[in-house]
Amino acid sequence: MIEVQLELKNGDGLHARPAGIIAKAASQFQAKVEVSAKGQSKNAKSVMSLLTLGLERGDAFALRADGPDEEAAVNHLKSVIESQLEV
Amino acid sequence: MIPDVISPPSSAMAQATGEVHLKGLRISGLRALGELHLLKRDRALTASGPDPLSEVDLHLSWHDLKVKGLRLFHSKKDLLEKRGLNKEAQLFDTYAMMTADPDFEDVLQKHLTNHDTLFVALTKAADEFASQLRALDNVYLRERAKDVEDFALEMQRLLQGQSFADEIHSLAGPTVLVARDITASEVLDLADSAVKAVILEQGTKTSHVAIFLKSLNIPALFQVPQALKKSQPRALAFVDATTAEVILNLAASEVPRFEARIRESEKRQEHLRSLRDHRLTTIDGQIVNIWGNAGQLPDVTQALEHGAAGIGLFRTEFLFLEQNSVPSEDEQYGIYREILKRAQGKPVSMRTMDIGGDKEWKHLNIEKEMNPFLGVRGLRLSLRRPDLFLPQLRAMMRAAEFGPVQIMVPMVSMASEWETTRRLMEETWVSLNLPWAKPQFGLMLEVPSLLFELPEVSATADFISIGSNDLTQYLYAADRNHRDLQDFAGDQPRAFYRALAIALRGVSSNCKVSICGEMASRPLEIPRLVALGIYNLSMSPGQMDEAREVVLQMSVAEAKTQLRAELGVI
DSSP: OEEEEEEOOOTTOSOHHHHHHHHHHHTTOSSEEEEEETTEEEETTOHHHHHHTOOOTTOEEEEEEESTTHHHHHHHHHHHHHHTSOO | OOOSSOOOOHHHHHHHHTOEEEEOEEEEOOEEEEEEEEEOOOOSOOSOOOOTTTTSOHHHHHHHHHHHHHHHHHHHHHHHHHTTOHHHHHHHHHHHHHHTOHHHHHHHHHHHHTTOOHHHHHHHHHHHHHHHHHTOSOHHHHTHHHHHHHHHHHHHHHHTTOOHHHHHHTOOSOEEEEESOOOHHHHGGGTTSSEEEEEESSOOTTSHHHHHHHHHTOOEEEOOTTHHHHOOTTOEEEEETTTTEEEEEEOGGGHHHHHHHHHHHHHHHHHHHHGGGSOOBOTTOOBOEEEEEESSHHHHHHHHHTTOSSEEEEEOHHHHHTTSSOOOHHHHHHHHHHHHHHHTTOOEEEEOOOOOTTOOOGGGTOOOOSSGGGSSOTHHHHHHOHHHHHHHHHHHHHHGGGSOEEEEEOOOOSHHHHHHHHHHHHHHHHHHTOSSOOOEEEEEEOSGGGGGSHHHHHHHOSEEEEOHHHHHHHHHTOOTTOGGGTTTTOSOOHHHHHHHHHHHTTSOTTSEEEEOSGGGGOTTHHHHHHHTTOOEEEEOGGGHHHHHHHHHHOOHHHHHHHHHHHHOOO
């Protein structure tokens, strides 16, 4: 299992579009991928679950992957979150 | 043909059928006549409902529904993108992602295993997620609960085979649709249908539904109280969006009169449309150019369709407003490039952000002011915030590869301010070292003090655009948004014209003058403005046809005489 700590820089918070970008990216991997914040862990492959986290700009969260391609999953998602979500 | 009944006099008939006049909020379109079709239904998610698929294998039925859903959402997304409504299209992207959501599917399967029908399972699963969303602190994220519910409703409709599209396409003749509200998904089905007008009891001006009705050019009124209750199913109705009025339950004998009105209106529209391709001159041969104002991408397309000579004002605020975050230089570049592509080689005046004033800009860390219209607004903010201003300038200059760009700055009060800005723009242009034509640099004339600085300013500006809304508000010291001060300057704004006439004498001949405020489209003001030598009028696309007609019927000489007689100007 691999885990990285990140901060949400997206101005509107984790709304439908950024959640969709994350879910699409996470779905490419076999590993179980989760986003954890505020004491909850949610499936990063599910848009609806990501939305229910209610992440706002500046919130810290953990990105965790567990499975055969866990390293690739974390690296890819980290770069997607840092580069593709509008700031 | 022999009529079934002999019509009594129209007033008696009107009484008998219960003719009702209702007012609403004008959204789009002109006039239409049609049979009333009432959408009486409960849009709330319910836990009970017929489930024609409950007998068959549950896994298979969800799988089939999923495929249908994806197909539907993708086709709606494509439809919107084709019309240039990219932001609206995202909603259907979200629905498509929800359709394929693994966690939603898990919850759904759990309910199916508990012997719920698919219909009920959809309600319960959507509710599980929606209730979690409703509990969030963030208002914006909380509203996503409605997206989840709307998505589930769409799926239930598909499941029941009750597609809104089928209902709409089974309508035989011209129809006026009346409903409490319709969804962004449903409104798309009205394209190429028998629905000639839409009346809603609810609905808001800025909703997706309103944007799409405008794009379809379907006459529509929102917030019409008791429209459903007062409508008799299958009776006739006449909708006049230009006066924001609908007449329900028309007597048959009245129909020819309204048909004549519509024919007349259509003929006039056709005539006005035919003027779009003509070179526009006054009777005495003065060329006048009609430009379009735009605040969103679809407005650009619409302005061009209406024969605009270019875009005289593109407000860039929406970029900063809608995102609730500062758009990056590249993101802005992408949008400016798209604007220019849509303008098809015609010039576009892009106004740098007019931020401040009455709006709150949390993400920009701007302090609330006591008197925001006289505060750090427009260029005043831009000059204090190079972190916002320079990326915007660079993005516009880079986009100039795709068409002629005019960069226009708002809220300039003094020649020295303009000079600072102009130098900054020149330096930015030089630093970018781009191989294409340099954009023109100009400014808005909207602060009264600038009226007396025009000789200096116009010596170095490529163009000046009169922002008559703000110029009037500042000149008359009357808040234009104040309920009691609407049209404060009145029909004879003598002070406005005198100030302008005197000021324009000082404008260098190399500096183009245009106007982009609301005045530019008023039939009464157009001859006066042209008489003052303002030959570039910029307005919202819907007003261009009529303005063109005014120009074609006026003479500059006459307009000058009249201006002198009425207002003592020139």
